[in-house]
Amino acid sequence: MKEKKDSEQNVISFPGSADRLSTQGLEELKKGNKEKAVNFFSEALQHDSFHEEASYGLLLGLAETGRLTEGIRLAEQLMDGNNSNYFEVLQVYVSLLAQAGEYQKVVTILEGVQEEHRFPAKMAEQLFELLELSRTMAETSIEPEPEEDRPDRDWSVELKSGGAEYKLSILQEMKGYPFSSVVPDVETLLTDPEITPLLKSMLLFLLKDIHTDREVEITKLERTGTFIPSSLPPLEDSSVYIETKGLLRDVLAHEEPVLLEHSLELLKELLLYYYPFPPSMPVNGLAAVIHAEAAGRIGYPSKTDDTAAHYDISEKTFCDVKQEYDTLKPNISHI
Known part of the structure; x- marks a missing residue:
């Protein structure tokens, strides 16, 4: 994901952020929580785009x-870069190509690698088997299905x-x-200033639901970024929501x-x-203001100084965040 705002990056990296997120990703991967792992690795790469462990993860x-x-x-x-995990990446790469039916490409790559390097002993057997399978499968050609006409x-x-x-x-x-009849219009709408931020979010979820795995650009709230919809995390898995x-x-x-349930909504x-x-x-300011806003909506009493103290922020910080939230509030639910 790439994002720019006023020509500056919005992701502020702190020492060790990428390492910490990559470690969390590995832990989730070991537990079998694959989507959460992908989210942690992706976030780690926002802090350090060359982080090898996060890239491989x-x-x-x-x-x-x-x-x-x-x-x-x-x-x-990763194969084009100077990656110390070259053969590990190669093994995953050719496996993905085979799953995608690109057998001739597997043959070309593995034969080329063979000419320059010996396969590592621990993965040689698997790579040779995949090479032989791909040689056999490459002889079979499958014609692509004709694409459906674009609806009017x-x-x-x-x-x-x-x-x-x-x-x-x-x-x-x-x-x-059909995918091809929807995505071009959605890509245009995602950068259209007449489309509301909420509707653009829904359009992104539409692309995510139909497994769009190519980059799309979105402009909203004075920000522009490129994202791959299929790899975007659900709201509940974002680091901001979790924190x-x-x-x-x-x-x-x-x-x-x-009050907690209303605040989370x-x-x-x-x-x-x-x-x-x-x-x-x-x-912290976001949590405090959400707490106060939810309390006000359901008639619970709350005081600015007490709420700010609960979340370890100053009253000034609370008021600044509250002012920003109040500015957005009339438009948050507008489609």
């Missing part, structure tokens, strides 16, 4: 979750008219149309479980508005 995660196109693309990038519908026009219910119904209809939820649980879980609503970008607010 992400490659494994993509392979484990069946994201062939993304995995192949990443493997090719202009999704851009339809999503700019009507109310919220109408737009939601259009989004549902789009799921039933903010943890702070809210620490303060509210035992004394105010009802407001948090999801705000993160959906920003998605796939993180909010610009500090996490």
Whole structure:
């Protein structure tokens, strides 16, 4: 993922951030939590795009979750670089190519490597077997199925008219149309200034649901970034949600479980508005303001100084974040 705002990177790296996130990714991968592992590795690479352990971990995660196109693309990038895990990456790469049916490419790559290097003993048997299988399978050609004609519908026009219910119904209809007839219009809409931030988030989820594994650009809230929809994490797996939820649980879980539930719903609503970008607010301030906002909506008493103290922030920080939230609030649910 690449993001720019006012020509500056929004990801602020702290020493050890990539190492910590990569370690968390490996732990999740060992537990079998493949999607969470992919999210941790991806976040680690936002802090250090050359982190070898995170790069290889992400490659494994993509392979484990069946994201062939993304995995192949990443493997090719790693193969082109000066990577100390060359043969480990090679092994995953040719396996992904074989799964994608690119047997001739497997043959070409492995024969080329054979001419220059000997396969490491620990993986030689598997690579030779894959080479022989690919030679056999490469003799069989399969003609691609003809692509369906593009339906005579202009999704851009339809999503700019009507109310919220109408737009939601259009989004549902789009799921039933061929990939090639939907994605071009969605890509245009994601950078269209007339489309609301919330609708752009929903369009990204549409691309994620139909497993779009190529980069798309999105512009919203004065930010521009490129993302691969199929690899975007769910809201509940984002680091901002996990950290903010943890702070809210620490303060509210035992004394105010009802308030906690309302706070988490407001948090999801705000993160959906920003998605796939993180909010610009500090996490502690965000938790405090969400707490206060939820309390106000359900009639619970709350004082600024007490709420700020619960989340270890100053009253000034609370007021600054509250002002930013209040500015966004009228538009958060607007489709």
